[in-house]
Amino acid sequence: MPTAESKAAKRGWQIACLSLLAIFLPALVTSLGYSLIDALGPGPGFFPFWLSLIGAVLSAAMLAQATVAKADEEIAVSPPDRSVMLQAIGMLVALIAAAALFEPLGYRLTMLPFIAAMLVILGARSWLAIALTALAGSFGIFHVFYHWLKVPLPIGEFGL
């Protein structure tokens, strides 16, 4: 008897197959706009065309297989609980915000609140440890990478 978790896994596979189709089919149409064969041989569209076509066929076959087959009880997907879900969403939002502010504010001013926020989101509670880690991870790591390892990290509009 398929469990709710194995049914969720089946749905997950169906969504994955549809997502793949949503990539391969537009890629197939787009690749038709490139030259498939030219005077020198295979053109820029040759490989993308065949790959998109094969990918679309495989995805369709997978979708059919996932839909027709019974839910596999060995693959079960249990939904994460609410607190874990909030942590994951918080982490992704923090990452997107860091990416958006990375160049305007610079590495140090972006990563200082990012690291502090990440630690809080993931459950750290000692404010002193959070502050010290955020300082080390922003100003400390910047110093190591920028000055010692010569890795170019953004300075930002405030010169930090």
Add this chain to the structure above:
Amino acid sequence: MDTLQHLMTGVTAALSLQNLTFALIGCVLGTLIGVLPGLGPAAGTAILIPLTFKLDPTGALIMLSAIYYGAMYGGTITSVLINVPGEAASVVTCIDGYQMAKQGRGGTALGIAAIGSFVGGIFATIALVVVAPPLAQVALKFGPPEFFALMLVGLCLITGLGGRSLLAGLAMAVLGLLIAMIGIDPVRGAPRFTFGIPSLYDGLGFIPVVMGLFGVAEILLAIQQPHRQVIKTNLASLLPSREEWRRSVGAIGRGTGIGFFLGLIPGVGAIIPTFVAYVFEKRLSKNPERFGQGAIEGVAAPESANNAYANAAMIPLLTLGIPSSPTIAVLMGAFIINGLTPGPFLFQERPDLVWAVIASFFLGNILLLVLNLPLVGLWARILHLPYSYVCTGTLTFCVIGAYSLQQNVFDIYVMIACGVIGYGMRRIDMPIAPLVLGLILGPFLEKSLRTSLEMSAGDFSIFFTRPLCLVLLVLAAVVLVASALRLPPRELREASSN
């Protein structure tokens, strides 16, 4: 004679203070990555690539290789002490290693694992020295059709052994190849799938994609898992007793042999050799019921196989340019970032670099033995680090790594998107390895195919009229058919999944 001379030159270069320091730093960082559960060698090696940006290529590759095999060593510590593999290949070690720790023999388990890993690593490196030059010489005779067929065999092996569903493996490999097509066409210079976005003209960066698929995805998965307790065990006595030595010697030898030979086959992945070595020992044992109850052979054999595999897997990369696993693909990416293409020509064009890197494997294995035996208590203490700090540190390095390669914020967004995709794929057990391999091999595969067809004026028979090419294509087909007929045992397929 030539080989010996090259090796001696390599040893001299690897023994320079600078390269020795890089190897030591790589070993320490690698062991740290291995020790921290949830951060595998692929993600770990990828996120530490920025550390090597300003190093000369030899130093950079010595350090990254050391990170790779250091991570393979370090994974054992968590397997034994908290019953969670630090990297996937150490999963088998959990079975008997954790039982040994519960019986107060944790130190002995870690000791035999370090010794077995050392023997496996050194043996595989000696074999690499012997096998690689003649293999590279043979590969020099390959033309574009043979290279195309060879890469196809590699992809088919990875796909065929890559999890529960052959269709899914194939679709992922094709997706990886298609993503690799984004950017300027290398032959004609025409933009493909760029949609007028300048950041896409250079294609999707391999490193941000790998960091997302492995690094960010692993953290998303890790925050769902409850914190595991480190077991209290005796770490003072690391050396096995005489009886334990007697049991372990053969297991180390057999594990080394299994790991080495399976390391030569692209697509086998790091888990299968450890799994095969464990099963082999259990079948060979007069008392198989001891396995699972703390049998020392159950630690010695898979750990030897693990490291023999890790070093042997460098042979297809260095001689043929074929990565055997996602981690080796990351190393291949590091070669490419440094302007080098792994493969037979590298032995001709940069023998100084190749032999210095190979020589560093010997030194790295010695360094790791020194780091792992006396300092095992220190590594065990790192396991007490709160996970919130480990995850935050990893994410910080992911952001730096994704950005600094091209100084482009777009790559951070790519990493985040790939993290979400990778998380979803792991949740439903969709294979990731074929996608990564397709992504790194895509440009080479396309170039070989198109050059071959230009050689034959568009005639596909070029692939079937050259004997070696034909043999390789038949082999690729056999691998796929065997996989479709589900000939590899289910346990092996599942073990190799991701």
